[in-house]
Amino acid sequence: MSTITLTDVSRWFGNVVAANDVTMEIGPGITGLLGPNGAGKTTLISMMGGFLAPSAGTVLLDGASTWRNPEIYRTIGIVPETEAAYDMMTGWQFVLANALLHELEYPEAAANAAIDAVDMAAAQDRTIGTYSKGMKQRIKMATSLVHQPQILLLDEPFNGMDPRQRLHLMDLLRSLAADGRTILFSSHILEEVEVVADTIEVMVAGRHAASGNFRKIRRLMTERPHRYTVRSSDNRALAAAIIAEGSANAVSLAADRIDVEASDFGAFVHALPRLSHKSKIRLLDVTPADESLESVFSYLVAR
Amino acid sequence: MNPVIMRLTARSLLGRRRAILFALLPGILLIVAGSTRWGSSADPWATAHMLHNFAMSTVLPLVCLIIGTGAIGPEIEDGSIVYLLAKPISRTTIALSKLVVAVSTALAMGAVPIALAGAIAGDWHWKLTLAYGTSAALGAVAYTTVFFTLAVFTRNAIISGLIYALFWEGVIGGYVPGVRVLSIRQWILAPAEEIAMPQASTWGVSSQVGLSTGLVLIVITTVLAAALAARRLQTISVRGGE
Numbered sequence: 001m002s003t004i005t006l007t008d009v010s011r012w013f014g015n016v017v018a019a020n021d022v023t024m025e026i027g028p029g030i031t032g033l034l035g036p037n038g039a040g041k042t043t044l045i046s047m048m049g050g051f052l053a054p055s056a057g058t059v060l061l062d063g064a065s066t067w068r069n070p071e072i073y074r075t076i077g078i079v080p081e082t083e084a085a086y087d088m089m090t091g092w093q094f095v096l097a098n099a100l101l102h103e104l105e106y107p108e109a110a111a112n113a114a115i116d117a118v119d120m121a122a123a124q125d126r127t128i129g130t131y132s133k134g135m136k137q138r139i140k141m142a143t144s145l146v147h148q149p150q151i152l153l154l155d156e157p158f159n160g161m162d163p164r165q166r167l168h169l170m171d172l173l174r175s176l177a178a179d180g181r182t183i184l185f186s187s188h189i190l191e192e193v194e195v196v197a198d199t200i201e202v203m204v205a206g207r208h209a210a211s212g213n214f215r216k217i218r219r220l221m222t223e224r225p226h227r228y229t230v231r232s233s234d235n236r237a238l239a240a241a242i243i244a245e246g247s248a249n250a251v252s253l254a255a256d257r258i259d260v261e262a263s264d265f266g267a268f269v270h271a272l273p274r275l276s277h278k279s280k281i282r283l284l285d286v287t288p289a290d291e292s293l294e295s296v297f298s299y300l301v302a303r
Numbered sequence: 304m305n306p307v308i309m310r311l312t313a314r315s316l317l318g319r320r321r322a323i324l325f326a327l328l329p330g331i332l333l334i335v336a337g338s339t340r341w342g343s344s345a346d347p348w349a350t351a352h353m354l355h356n357f358a359m360s361t362v363l364p365l366v367c368l369i370i371g372t373g374a375i376g377p378e379i380e381d382g383s384i385v386y387l388l389a390k391p392i393s394r395t396t397i398a399l400s401k402l403v404v405a406v407s408t409a410l411a412m413g414a415v416p417i418a419l420a421g422a423i424a425g426d427w428h429w430k431l432t433l434a435y436g437t438s439a440a441l442g443a444v445a446y447t448t449v450f451f452t453l454a455v456f457t458r459n460a461i462i463s464g465l466i467y468a469l470f471w472e473g474v475i476g477g478y479v480p481g482v483r484v485l486s487i488r489q490w491i492l493a494p495a496e497e498i499a500m501p502q503a504s505t506w507g508v509s510s511q512v513g514l515s516t517g518l519v520l521i522v523i524t525t526v527l528a529a530a531l532a533a534r535r536l537q538t539i540s541v542r543g544g545e
Contacts (some may be wrong), residue, residue: 053538086315
């Protein structure tokens with residue numbers, strides 16, 4: 001059982017603040033690090049993995065600093081985001097080389113076990129240069145599992161995987177977590193994180209915006225004011241009907257459209273077609289005004 | 304030293320296209336040596352001239368530049384160095400293992416062909432072969448270590464190395480005497496001058512610095528560069544795709 005503890009961690013690159021006063025604890029189980037691109041996820045993972053010094057604050061692995069401390073790699077396995085590997089080697093040679101670098105007692109057996117775990121035995125004798133993106137991802141995964149690390153850090157591991165590979169990786173992460181390991185992976189897709197992570201840490205623009213299980217995060221994200229732009233054959237009548245129905249808390253009438261703000265996302269989208277049908281108003285256009293992930297996240301930060 | 308890192312480094316050095324490049328340069332050198340012998344009837348003066356102006360000033364620095372930067376630069380550039388760094392191995396061991404492979408390759412592809420070229424082009428009692436062979440061997444160690452360190456510090460290592468080898472040592476060194484004293488080329492030529500005695504001045508084998516000064520500067524530069532590379536690798540920041 002191992003824990004990574006970040007205390008008041010900041011990291012800046014010149015004038016750019018990539019991580020801003022982050023405090024979090026990553027314990028056993030699966031933790032999803034969620035945030036839009038550029039939120040500082042890779043920066044945080046780099047600091048946890050000892051590849052980047054925090055500009056301020058401390059990053060500890062079971063009480064020991066991760067910076068300038070190669071001993072942590074007996075405990076940590078890292079799946080880097082970079083696609084580059086040693087392309088002229090076969091998958092087997094590459095995983096075996098990693099086992100040898102860890103100075104394991106039975107490197108061949110360890111390499112075999114790691115390759116089996118990621119279901120790559122069939123392709124292990126092909127050179128890495130010929131692998132698809134998903135296969136590369138799995139062979140990278142095997143290199144980081146070869147020494148059976150207590151902590152596994154994965155940067156965007158689901159990128160480029162097809163749905164079957166995705167499910168396979170999720171199962172693998174679950175089984176690793178069931179052994180009491182600490183697993184942290186980053187992603188910018190909520191749906192990906194919530195199926196597999198026990199705990200979700202949300203990062204937005206370098207800040208630690210929210211923390212909790214998926215129910216809490218999902219609620220934070222859905223129970224916020226949602227804005228819609230609606231065009232219809234009779235805007236004024238529709239606006240009156242929406243207000244009367246009660247699922248929206250603000251409706252404003254513009255020249256050729258209605259702007260609606262609804263606090264209950266589900267209730268409003270169900271009510272709108274019913275209202276339109278009942279009052280015989282034709283809906284011409286319904287557009288969510290701010291459904292991008294960035295706006296969802298920035299709402300969390302502003303809160 | 305870590306044998307796995309050494310093997311991986313050798314493999315990536317010799318497996319890439321640059322391997323053809325640094326096999327090409329010694330190849331050209333041997334052809335030039337053959338034609339020098341044919342053109343001068345194996346005159347040692349012509350041999351010394353060819354080794355001095357082509358082998359030592361162009362072939363050796365370029366071979367060392369390609370090998371020294373190639374042993375670590377591409378891995379830092381594409382981020383795959385992470386696989387080596389994320390292991391319970393001291394960064395000094397990683398740096399030195401890679402450096403040893405680079406220097407050995409430079410000795411084989413730089414120093415050995417230069418000694419051979421001396422023997423092929425025409426020598427007198429193996430004097431030039433020994434003189435320039437020794438000089439090139441020292442050069443392989445010093446140049447490769449310096450260029451390796453350059454690659455650990457900057458992504459523009461090849462450009463900076465070229466500027467140093469061709470511009471600083473070649474062009475500026477031709478006009479400003481003080482610059483010559485601060486050139487690896489002059490330091491490694493000091494033992495060559497000593498070995499070629501008493502014919503050194505007849506053949507034009509000369510260095511701007513004395514033997515002991517040259518040797519001391521070579522050792523200091525090499526050790527300092529290796530230490531800097533190891534130190535830099537301890538705090539190198541590797542950030543994924545961002």
